[in-house]
Amino acid sequence: MSNDNSKSKQEVTSTDEFIKGLWRDNPVFVQVLGMCPVLAVSNTAENALAMGLATAFVLLMSNILVSLLRNFVPKQVRIASYILIIATFVTVTDYAIQAISVELHKSLGAFISLIVVNCLILSRAEAFASKNTIGKSILDALGMGLGFTLALFCLGAVREILGNGSIFNIPIFSDGYQSWIVMILPAGGFFTLALWLLIINAIQTRKVKS
C-alpha cells in the first residue's frame, strides 16, 4: 500500500488493474459509488457478503460481455445496451440465489434486482470495459468486485457486532451485552459508513504528510 503512489506514475501493469479496486480506487470508500445496497443490506455480515459476491459476479460477467462487444455496439445506444446486458445477468443471479437459499433471497429482498441500477457496474462498463481488452476488463472487474465486497463486509461486520453482539450469527459477547439496536436500523448504516470514511481520510492525510 505504501508504494501505491510511486506505482501509479509508472506504466499500469496488470496486477495494478487488480489492486487499484481494492484500495486506491475502492468503489465504496474512495469513489462513493453504489451506495444504496451498501447501506441497505449491510445490517449483518452474512447479508453483506452475499450481496458483495452477487454484485461482483454481475460486474465480472457484464464487464466481459461489454468488453467483447465494444467494437460492435453503436455509440448512441451504448448505455441502453449496457443496461440490458446488466439486467440479464442480474435476473440470472436473482434466480440462482433463490435456488440456493430461499431464506437469503428473502432477507436481501428487492435489493438483488436493484443491482441493475448500481452505478458502480454501469460506471465500470462505460469507463473501463468499453475501452479495454477483455483480459484487463476481467482483472478490473475482479478487483472492483472484491473491493466492493470487502467494503460491504467491513460495514456489515461492524454493524452486526455492535447491533447484535454476534458475527455470522455466532454470539461473541456474554449474555450481559446490551446490543446497540440503532446500528441495525437505517441510521446505523449512515453512521458506520461515515466512520469508515473518517478513518480512511485520516489514513490518507497522514500518508500525504509523511
Next chain:
Amino acid sequence: MNTESLGSIFLNAALVNNFVLAYFLGICPFLGVSGKMETATKMGGAVMFVMLISSMSAYGIHAFLVRIDAPFLQLISYIVVIASTVQLVEMFIKKISPALFKSLGIFLPLITTNCAILGVALFQTNKGYGFLESIVYSLGAGAGFMLALVLIAGIREQMNFAEVPNISKGTALTLFIAGILSLCFMGFAGLGA
C-alpha cells in the same frame, strides 16, 4: 389484494418508510445533488414525475407479463420503460423550457440509474397494489424523496459556514447529517400502519 387505505399508503411511502432515509434508495443523487437548494428541488420534481409515469407503466407491464407467463422478463422490461421515460422527459423539458433543461444538466439522464424509481416499480408489484394504489404509492415515494432531498440541502447549505475538522469534510459529513435525519424519521414509525 391489499386492504390498506390510500391515505395510509401515501403516508407510509412518504414518511414512515421514507425511500431515502429508511430504504436507502436513491442515495447517489441524495449525496450528489444535495449541495444546493435550487438543484435539489428541481431534481426532486423531475424524479417525482418519472416515478409516476414509470409506476403506471410498470403496472401495465406486470399485468401483461402475468398473462403471457414470463415473469423473468420483469426486470428487463421495467428498466427499458424507465430508460425511455427519462428520454421522453428529457426531450419534453428541452422543448418546453430550455433554461430548466440547462440547469438540470447531467442529472437528468442519471435519473435512469436512480434506484428509487426501479424500487417503486418493484415494491408495488411485490405488494400487489392495484392501479390507483400504485399511483398513490409512487406519489408518496416521490414526495418523500423530495422532502429528504430538500431537508438535507437546507442543512448542507448552513453547514458551509461551520468549522469542521478537515478529515470530516465532504461525504463523511453528509453521511453523518443523513444518519441524524434518519433517526428523526424513525419518530414517524407506526404513523400510517
